[in-house]
Ligand SMILES: NC(=O)c1ccc[n+]([C@@H]2O[C@H](COP(=O)([O-])OP(=O)(O)OC[C@H]3O[C@@H](n4cnc5c(N)ncnc54)[C@H](O)[C@@H]3O)[C@@H](O)[C@H]2O)c1
């Protein structure tokens with residue numbers, strides 16, 4: 630078991646517990662972090678049938694009653710209609726500020742439940758049980774909440790922190806492979822920007838990671854959580870250090886938009902990372918050996934190096950509309966070597982296009 634306490638600039642802190650089987654002790658962790666009497670578990674149709682009973686049962690043994698709200702699984706649920714449905718249910722249940730919201734699921738449920746918790750009665754206490762790899766290493770950390778609006782991703786949202794995150798690596802055994810690989814892409818990202826040792830660990834053990842070997846997974850997940858935690862607490866609102874987490878994401882989001890979200894997030898950011906590394910190579914910031922190592926790891930993880938039939942112009946158009954562009958300048962994350970990154974304003978659309986068109990180097 631590993632543990633970490635993050636201190637945020639705004640007076641709140643978040644305890645993160647991760648390890649194999651930690652969910653069995655969930656009520657104890659929850660009890661240690663706040664006096665809980667009632668809880669509402671928000672989950673989705675896949676995760677709920679697998680784990681909601683276990684969580685509610687665990688709470689019951691500690692004398693805490695829990696209601697379960699289940700939404701259909703998938704990104705389509707991440708909208709204001711679902712939030713309204715949850716608000717109604719909370720009103721029906723007479724939820725008050727002593728009611729704990731427990732987000733049990735992947736990033737979709739995490740973002741939606743956290744948004745709901747942050748707005749209902751101006752804030753209910755929130756606790757995350759992330760169940761997808763992506764949610765464990767990324768979305769449950771850092772306090773961003775959100776829902777999609779009129780086709781725009783995460784257009785409506787708040788910053789709101791859970792006081793406890795319980796990440797059980799055991800639940801990953803039921804995660805579909807494609808979702809698992811999606812999460813690996815974020816782990817490779819974090820290693821590339823901030824932890825060269827983690828990168829080497831992945832390189833040496835990627836097959837075991839793909840086979841979800843327990844001890845290894847615990848170590849890798851904990852290290853990745855630490856990176857996100859440190860970068861996100863360094864700056865809460867998207868400036869400086871937090872920007873480094875966007876490695877591969879400027880192009881990745883462009884690819885997602887240009888392909889009408891038919892390319893999965895992990896695949897899009899994999900291609901985005903490779904293109905960003907090619908740009909860094911061209912600028913003679915990154916060595917050719919590091920570029921090859923990144924390409925190798927990405928492809929051994931089952932992620933693509935390029936997307937067939939991708940139109941780079943459409944990607945660039947989408948990047949121009951990205952909310953991270955300020956005064957026409959792209960804040961683009963480049964790596965200097967594996968484990969070191971910085972934000973550059975030098976990257977032009979032309980460079981992005983060339984990098985996306987390159988097949989071999
Ligand atoms: N808040 C943030 O900082 C942040 C960061 C990154 C991504 N996100 C958001 O996260 C979302 C993506 O998250 P995601 O990839 O977890 O998607 P998701 O929540 O849709 O989960 C992926 C799929 O896996 C299933 N699933 C999850 N855990 C499972 C388990 N243990 N066993 C079986 N099935 C399981 C889900 O039901 C779903 O079908 C996006 O909406 C994205 O915007 C937010």
Ligand SMILES: [Zn+2]
Pocket residue numbers: 815878894898
């Ligand atoms: Zn991402």
